Amino acid sequence: MVMIMMDGAINDNNYPNYKSVFRGRKNPNGCNIKGTFFLTHHYSNYHQIQELYEDGHEFAISSITDDAGLPEKNTTAWVDELVGMRAILQDQTGIYDDVLGSRAPGLKSGYNTQYEVLVDYGFIWDSSISAPPLKVPVWPYTLDYRIPHECKTNSCPTRQFPGLWELPLNSHYVEGFAAGHCPYIDQCVFSHMDSDDIFDWLKEDFERHYNSNKAPYALAMHTNWFTNREQVQALEKFFNYTETLNDVYYVTATQALLWVIDPVEMKDIRNFEPWQCKQDDKPKACNNPNKCALDHRGDDGIAVVKYMTTCETCPSVYPWLGNAKGRDTDKKDVYEKYS
Template structure:
């Protein structure tokens, strides 16, 4: 197996039928976890499918990570505090301590199931792709003939907290078969972003994509104007302050992997985006390939807020759940949300290898590795990732 990365997820979609190689992109990570007697007194909130990060009522220095309904007590790294809005550890001045009560916003559009089931005869690459259960390889290729893509993606702000850590990942030592160094995709949000650093990443060939301006909760229930203001507003901010052209920003990701039902995708369609990467997939034995939204989504919608209408030609790069069957740490969409506490870098490497093998040894669906900054603040996790990238580049 070989490694390929040209210019983010966008180029991977265009190259699917042709490239006999592997793509690498990136995202943010998590914190040191450990069980504690106090965790037995904390009950994971209802309505979260038993998963997520929640503030410790006793102190802002800790939080609970719920995995399949069981709470694990986590401590933020030294000097950092848990932000109950963004759901990660940050500096004290930036942290909004919790628990912060939330009121679910009313649903503003009636669920409409207008998209029809996949019709492979009418859905042809490169503008359309679907399959009965989402696991079939595009173009009818055999797994041995299929490029194994790896996508490294990063969410949130880019600033002094993470810029040098990201540069260590993309230090030029790991290269594609064509001799070019690997690259990543950055889904940017506005708050705390350093746009000189964002411009430097774009200059180095990384893909710049949009999160939202505010990363607010509850956006999935907002209207067209709010979604346009958040996503298209973020694209305009990138153009103005980071000198990233509108035409280069063609990918989007919703806050907290809560897609905005049909409204968000109508905004993406109207403003010329090529793909979204917000839809979570429950843990499956065989991972799901990217697909266009011409037809019904073939898998269960984990968030419950996926589009139900047809958006022809708009790609979805789904979040396949990460998990290892022999490991008790549960499953997670972002790698930093998996419970990899008290593990050294070699154990992290082994976990990533086993998780990756479900893709490489089966249908070779793209292996997306999404991170938050927190992953890189834990040395064992950071080193484990570097070891994995070195290992996979030699396959």
């Protein structure tokens, strides 16, 4: 299994790149390949998000603000960021029941606080924890037990969270550590390589998974990957290579987890229900979205205008922390815990 994972806002700067990554590519069962997008609110275009959802892609939550200091903050801050982002996504796109996962900004877990919020508000899985370079990659695991690898930050959870799954990001690297090692492929340094060199790097990295324990291979990246032509060409070559392997499927994080929970043998994988093409049936995005110019007052108290594109009616003010609906009021959001 390969999981394409994109982090950050979706807008005109990256939407064409994301569409091109998936265009015309199919899994061995004939279904379109799919990816998972970890959303932040700032600068996101919700019409484009709806179009990607229509294509069958999955959306998970990163945060509203992409605040690098979030791990040190309290429960209220995590609720505002995670549950608030999920609420904005629902209000602007109607996507809600399918939003099952999260990822902390910058892969910096929020100690136990983050995971308490995930459990309290009904998230099923998380993908905030990265593993160091390991010869044998780590499979997804539940937090019923102790984390089975070294934690790369000092902010991982320290107790059990039964029933919550972790999809760790294994470090990408090759023998000799050319280009370094990185949880996101755009964080490794390929400036001295051409597209063939980068393809060979990706292929060796992938084959450490494919030829050992076949742990899911997470192609996690940011928009930065697409700013370099050699990297874009190398990724195309990598896709072409994996298409020659009749046992490699590109799936969403939740699709991967569904197989981990209830695996079937390879001889039956083409008929595995969660990976079937009917998952592509999604509601259509609108043809003429609203382009909203909205008042916003930041933490510094300075009033500015923020822009947002949505199929919904423009809110009164820019949706933000404690005000996911963008109401012109000082009343703060209250989110119900999962029951």
